[in-house]
Amino acid sequence: AQTVTQSQPEMSVQEAETVTLSCTYDTSESNYYLFWYKQPPSRQMILVIRQEAYKQQNATENRFSVNFQKAAKSFSLKISDSQLGDTAMYFCAFMTTGTYKYIFGTGTRLKVLA
Amino acid sequence: GAGVSQTPSNKVTEKGKYVELRCDPISGHTALYWYRQSLGQGPEFLIYFQGTGAADDSGLPNDRFFAVRPEGSVSTLKIQRTERGDSAVYLCASSLGGGGPYNEQFFGPGTRLTVL
Numbered sequence: 001a002q003t004v005t006q007s008q009p010e011m012s013v014q015e016a017e018t019v020t021l022s023c024t025y026d027t028s029e030s031n032y033y034l035f036w037y038k039q040p041p042s043r044q045m046i047l048v049i050r051q052e053a054y055k056q057q058n059a060t061e062n063r064f065s066v067n068f069q070k071a072a073k074s075f076s077l078k079i080s081d082s083q084l085g086d087t088a089m090y091f092c093a094f095m096t097t098g099t100y101k102y103i104f105g106t107g108t109r110l111k112v113l114a
Numbered sequence: 115g116a117g118v119s120q121t122p123s124n125k126v127t128e129k130g131k132y133v134e135l136r137c138d139p140i141s142g143h144t145a146l147y148w149y150r151q152s153l154g155q156g157p158e159f160l161i162y163f164q165g166t167g168a169a170d171d172s173g174l175p176n177d178r179f180f181a182v183r184p185e186g187s188v189s190t191l192k193i194q195r196t197e198r199g200d201s202a203v204y205l206c207a208s209s210l211g212g213g214g215p216y217n218e219q220f221f222g223p224g225t226r227l228t229v230l
Contacts, residue, residue: 004156033215035215042223043203043205043223043224043226044117044221044222044223044224045157045205045207045221046221047218047219050215052215091156091157093156095215097214097215098214099213099214100145100147100162100170100209100212100213100214100217100219101159101162101170101173102149102157102159102219104155104156104157104158105156106154106155106156107154107155107156
């Protein structure tokens with residue numbers, strides 16, 4: 001069975017600074033995908049970034065980038081130039097190739113301070 | 115529609131009552147998913163529809179939970195004889211194709227169910 005662990009329940013960062021959210025996972029699968037989702041107070045989950053496990057290059061989306069370490073089963077999210085609108089819960093998620101079920105972690109609550 | 119919508123936004127009920135939660139997916143999306151998010155947890159998969167049929171209901175916790183999607187669009191999650199442990203946010207998502215990581219799941223704002 002796959003598991004996703006987010007060991008930081010809460011984090012804070014000053015506006016315009018950089019913050020890194022940690023995620024580790026456990027799987028015996030070789031083909032899978034990893035995701036970071038943002039859940040603001042509106043509760044609507046929003047996809048931030050996606051990484052294919054077979055790709056060595058780390059995914060980037062504007063101010064968001066990941067550090068994917070496959071051997072260590074680590075998938076951290078870096079947010080650069082943090083903005084007040086980045087305040088939200090962030091969930092790391094795993095999906096085996098060929099399936100549609102996400103396995104989510106327990107989330108990290110990020111607060112961006114003015 | 116502009117996005118996935120869910121009604122009601124909040125639902126308070128008493129233990130033992132029956133509730134229905136509604137999900138309106140994005141127009142044209144054939145795949146629809148239900149998740150349950152308990153306090154302090156990430157969402158957990160409940161059921162996946164492809165068109166009108168439930169392709170995978172392995173996440174439904176017991177036979178008090180049932181979901182339908184009769185016309186391949188709107189879906190209703192039905193919970194009988196509610197228990198306090200059913201209190202959670204119920205999220206619905208839809209995707210254009212039949213699941214998989216490249217068929218991005220778009221989530222609705224959820225229904226917060228509170229069972230007193």
